[in-house]
Amino acid sequence: MSDPISVIATIVINATGAIDNANLPSGAKASAQVAVESGGKAATSLSARLDHAVAQLPEPAQQAARNGIQGASDHIAAMMSAPNALRAQSDTNHEPVRTRTDPAESHRQPPATRIVPAGQFPDSQGTVGPTRSIVIPVPDAAAAPPAMTSGRIAAFVPWFQQAGTLCSGVTAPTLAALYAAENGFHYGPDAPVSPAGALGPGQFMPGTWAVYGKDVHGTGRADVFDVGDSVMASGHLLCDDYRQIQSWKAKGLVTGDTLDLTLAAYNAGAAAVLRSHGMPSGSADYENQTKPYVARIRATEKDYDWLQQASDLLRPATDIGTRIVADAMKYLGIPYVWGGGGSNGPSMGGFDCSGLTSYAVHTASGGTITLPRTSQGQWHVGTEVPLPDAAPGDLLFGNWGPDGPGHVAIYLGNNRMIQAPQPGDSVRISPVMPGMHARRIN
Structure with missing residues (x-):
């Protein structure tokens, strides 16, 4: 489920199923199915088109159709929001990536697939029903869609705004785009844990968390699964890297956009930035993972501009x-x-x-x-x-x-x-x- 056509097809299937289960005359049912399928095939804004199509149904059937669409959409977003990652491997040219045990090294996880067991995929009415197990590859960072559609971002909003004031170079929209790439705004003890052992919304390895994890709620314990603790730790880590990279640039040790390099350091480690004298390069991991990771965050920052505007307004x-x-x-x-x-x-x-x-x-x-x-x-x-x-x-x-x-x-x-x-x-x-x-x- 790594391309938009698959997503569109699944949502249209669920919408059509909801119509099939509605108690409608055959003529109305056929017209509604044509409208939904047409919306799925031709939509430039899929959700708007489906919304219009479902609005053509008689009132008693609309909510069932909407529930089916929403359930499918949320499930797809959840499946697609798991973070991509670099492989936890090393060679003679660079340090192990995504396995850092101190703040200077990477702390993310390797690529993965997610198995959805039978009985855990929503049926045409948005409820769990029996289906075969399927294996879904986690999409690359550059291809994964923004995950704010699920509404999980609501818990993060005040923390993005607070962490976005720690330094001038790292803003709330940047943090939101990074968290969408990292873990799709999942949080709590049931959030995905990477194969490398990275935990929580910010996907911290234990060694990095030991340095940057702080209790922001006064509970006496820094909780890697907590939204506030995680976002503030990310903010401090990013700001430290940002200032370090500015210092390296002033000394002529690295070149490039400071924020781009800061995001690359969050992904691959600050040492990789210094060794490459800029954007990490010379490794397939850096080319296939770090660079697309940075590109995706910079491209999706604008989707979260409203966070900065909210603070200003x-x-x-x-x-x-x-x-x-x-x-x-x-x-x-x-x-x-x-x-x-x-x-x-x-x-x-x-x-x-x-x-x-x-x-x-x-x-x-x-x-x-x-x-x-x-x-x-x-x-x-x-x-x-x-x-x-x-x-x-x-x-x-x-x-x-x-x-x-x-x-x-x-x-x-x-x-x-x-x-x-x-x-x-x-x-x-x-x-x-x-x-x-x-x-x-x-």
């Missing part, structure tokens, strides 16, 4: 608009869930677009304002204001159709908004979409 709430923003910000990274959330907070594990706005407005107003549950209903509350005059906390409406807006978000300022975008995504900060209109609720 969040400020003390002095009126209802800024309180709306602050209350929505608390749920950055929580999964999109169709029909999820409302005035009392998330439900079924997340929010949809109007569930998020319902919660933020209700909470910010002290419970005095309860919005209608849908974006179409919310459009009729408050007063429309020209988009150039929108203020933080105003609601933004888009995806217009015959019945009104199909999407709602919260304006942040500077042409940015916070939204629960679509199935498979999470609450995030995004640019304002073309064609949006603003309304002021208070």
Whole structure:
């Protein structure tokens, strides 16, 4: 399951299965299957197309279809998010990679396959059913997709923001992209352990953890499986390497982009950077693993820009608009869930677009304002204001159709908004979409 076509095919199979199990007339069932299959084949944005296709179903069948799609998507994301790694081997030219026992050496794990036993793959309704065992190769770093779709990133958001302030060269988006590459935001004692023995969300070898692992919660023990302990340890390690590489560059010992070399050091060890006088080279491991690892992180940093924007935009709430923003910000990274959330907070594990706005407005107003549950209903509350005059906390409406807006978000300022975008995504900060209109609720 290492190519997008396999992912698309599996999701479409699950969507079609959900339709097959729905109690629909044969004509409606056939039309829905055609719509879903067409969406799977032609989608430039798969989740958006499937969402549209399922929306064509009668209301009683929609949730079953969505559950099947979401279950398949989450399972695929989990299978594909296990980190790639360098082989734990050495030769006469370089130190053993991904087996470091001190902060100067690499600490990651070798490549692997994952066996999914019979009975652990979701069936067409998103539940576990009997199927044959399959062996799934872990994808290369450069090919693995971002793992934030599962919503696991929510637990990491405040720690990425905190660790992203330790030094100027390592930001929250960089840390998020690195953790997506390392372990797909898995955490806790049940998170994958590498064949080389690397542990936790940051995949630390015991020797490295002994140096960088610190208790950030005051529990008296640095826990390699804990999100906060791990992210802060990674932040300190990266910043130490960043400063070391800057020093080497000043002395003419290495050349190259400092952050690129810092990420290479996290993967292959700082000694490899120094010995190569820059990006590690001269080994198949470095060419096939370290360089793609660095390239993937740098290419996906932009997917997590909203983490930095969240830090920049969040400020003390002095009126209802800024309180709306602050209350929505608390749920950055929580999964999109169709029909999820409302005035009392998330439900079924997340929010949809109007569930998020319902919660933020209700909470910010002290419970005095309860919005209608849908974006179409919310459009009729408050007063429309020209988009150039929108203020933080105003609601933004888009995806217009015959019945009104199909999407709602919260304006942040500077042409940015916070939204629960679509199935498979999470609450995030995004640019304002073309064609949006603003309304002021208070």
